[in-house]
Amino acid sequence: MSRALAHTLVVAILAALLTVAFWRSGYEFQWEGVWAYRQKFVTGWLTTVAMSLFSLVLSALVGLVTAVGLRSRWPLVEAAARVYVELIRGTPLLVQLLIGFYVVANAVGLEDRYVVGSLVLALFSGAYMAEIFRGGLAAIPAGQRDAARAIGLTPWQSLRLVILPQAIRLVLPAVAGQLVSLIKDSSLLSVIAVSELTLAAQEVNSFTYSTLESYLPLAAGYLLLTLPLSALSRWLERHFAYEAG
């Protein structure tokens, strides 16, 4: 059986099961009410895309810098990176968003909730990225650094030309997983009243009392982002593939 056929089959079975489940629940779909608010979904989805994209790029940068910090020879740099990672990974994003927006952003005079939301999301995801990158960097054999030093590369050149290209291949699957999480985690931005996709669905639900009709498009909206990301990650993995040694 071909891979494509197998995928189609699994999706078809799943769809059939879900259809039966919905039918047995006796739920009567009323799409008209929700359809009237379709523009809200589109705007919300675009906001989610924009904020996720921004956070995605920033969190990769934060993660990389922190990963290098975690491996630093200087105790103060290492400690700062470690405290950041543990603090972020040990607390709920919900709390970070509330403190970030109502306390920290307020204190520094940042008022735009879209900017603050993206920043908090990036810092949140960056802590996970940092651990992924740290693992990737640690997995490169010491001989590679030796060789880079022996041919006269500076530490920065060694990182850029020798270590990172190899580490990226190792961490790609984990990074893709983290990015998928980031996109879904952006749904929590609704708690600081950012009009992204989840808040749009919540609002439409409260206007129309059509719960499933509001939340099913929400699921579809996220899948529309996460599935291509997974496909891209698999393509990149093949693109970077080479045998070690």
Added chain:
Amino acid sequence: MELVVKGLTQAFGTTTVLDRLDLTTGDIRALVLVGPSGGGKTTLLRILAGLDLAKEGSVSFAGVPVPRDEPGLLAYRRKVGTVFQAYNLFPHLSALDNLTLPLVHVHGLSPAAARKRVAEPLERFKLAEHAHKRPAQLSGGQKQRIAILRALASQPERLFLDEPTSALDPEMTAEVLEMIGELKEIGTRFVLVTHEMGFARRVADEVAFVGGGKVVASGPAATMFEHCPEPRVREFFARILP
């Protein structure tokens, strides 16, 4: 290269690997370091190559001291070449890109000029047909010969080779040793750590026997192999040489 090493001491934690090691050679082309495993040969070579900094002591080649600070060492490493036991080629790059990377990023050549510079050596050592392969597609002997060319590409003042054949089977060992022998003939200066005593005897101008963190004896190859006054050295060779 007139090598003068004075009072070289190196320790990792509480283990002393080099213990006030002294070594002086004449103005020679090939120095071979031999001796038992764990005796300090590799540690000594890494310090000579500017990869590690000794805790104490000094090293100079032809009267020029090896720097003791990182910026100085970086500049020093750019003027010498090092070959490792495990090749340490960059697995994400083709053989050709492994050779041109230092030329382009350290020595400022254009990519085209770098490729032109390595074309002749690749041809001479019969590696041109493998230039576009990744390290994983090369045999051990081919990998080590590419690694030697990478170290030589920048036309270094001298080469440091750390047990370049220890990871290879006899046939591949022969092809790598043949290459090193050829380099000697065209005037390349090098310091070699090896367990290949037959080859050491043929290629060395001087031999230093390193054991217990010191140079037990050193001198011209013929003297060292045939009538070294040191009993430890004579016993070592008697056990190894056929």
